[in-house]
Amino acid sequence: QQQVKQSPQSLIVQKGGISIINCAYENTAFDYFPWYQQFPGKGPALLIAIRPDVSEKKEGRFTISFNKSAKQFSLHIMDSQPGDSATYFCAASGNNDMRFGAGTRLTVKP
Amino acid sequence: NAGVTQTPKFQVLKTGQSMTLQCAQDMNHNSMYWYRQDPGMGLRLIYYSASEGTTDKGEVPNGYNVSRLNKREFSLRLESAAPSQTSVYFCASRSQGVGTEAFFGQGTRLTVV
Numbered sequence: 755q756q757q758v759k760q761s762p763q764s765l766i767v768q769k770g771g772i773s774i775i776n777c778a779y780e781n782t783a784f785d786y787f788p789w790y791q792q793f794p795g796k797g798p799a800l801l802i803a804i805r806p807d808v809s810e811k812k813e814g815r816f817t818i819s820f821n822k823s824a825k826q827f828s829l830h831i832m833d834s835q836p837g838d839s840a841t842y843f844c845a846a847s848g849n850n851d852m853r854f855g856a857g858t859r860l861t862v863k864p
Numbered sequence: 865n866a867g868v869t870q871t872p873k874f875q876v877l878k879t880g881q882s883m884t885l886q887c888a889q890d891m892n893h894n895s896m897y898w899y900r901q902d903p904g905m906g907l908r909l910i911y912y913s914a915s916e917g918t919t920d921k922g923e924v925p926n927g928y929n930v931s932r933l934n935k936r937e938f939s940l941r942l943e944s945a946a947p948s949q950t951s952v953y954f955c956a957s958r959s960q961g962v963g964t965e966a967f968f969g970q971g972t973r974l975t976v977v
Contacts, residue, residue, distance in 0.1 A: 853924075
């Protein structure tokens with residue numbers, strides 16, 4: 755079974771709105787939690803990442819919230835823009851292993 | 865700086881044929897990975913290699929073999945292709961250690977008919 759569960763599968767947001775994507779993981783050996791962004795026809799690229807000793811990390815309009823006790827983390831995109839329309843993957847890694855969630859297709863409507 | 869290079873970009877195989885997907889990175893990374901991407905399933909780990917000479921199974925290794933030829937190259941082989949292996953395959957690499965970024969290739973779109 756997938757070790758990283760991601761929801762929702764798809765998300766439609768109006769320009770300027772907040773996009774929220776949630777993930778949960780099983781393996782407590784994971785020690786690094788990145789988010790990747792993928793545009794059609796391209797490979798995923800790192801967007802933002804967090805370590806479990808921090809509860810929140812913000813980079814521009816993108817914020818990761820991390821709850822170690824619940825084994826959950828989420829990506830918040832503030833002031834969403836049409837250019838943010840892409841597929842987003844959460845991931846968890848540890849001991850050279852790296853697992854991904856099922857992905858969220860985000861559409862930001864102008 | 866090419867990063868992670870995958871070949872070929874597209875391939876059509878007949879059921880039962882074999883082929884090897886090639887991946888090379890020029891960033892001196894120790895760890896390399898093969899994933900398959902299917903709609904609604906995300907990126908599923910097939911195999912990974914923590915260093916030259918070592919490989920480990922991921923979530924979906926059945927029907928695949930891998931070779932870590934040297935530090936730069938990590939190949940994925942389908943011995944007898946099946947329609948269920950129709951997918952987009954991504955290779956990735958990263959340095960060892962906690963908190964290192966993974967870099968992905970552009971993907972190989974494989975269709976098995």
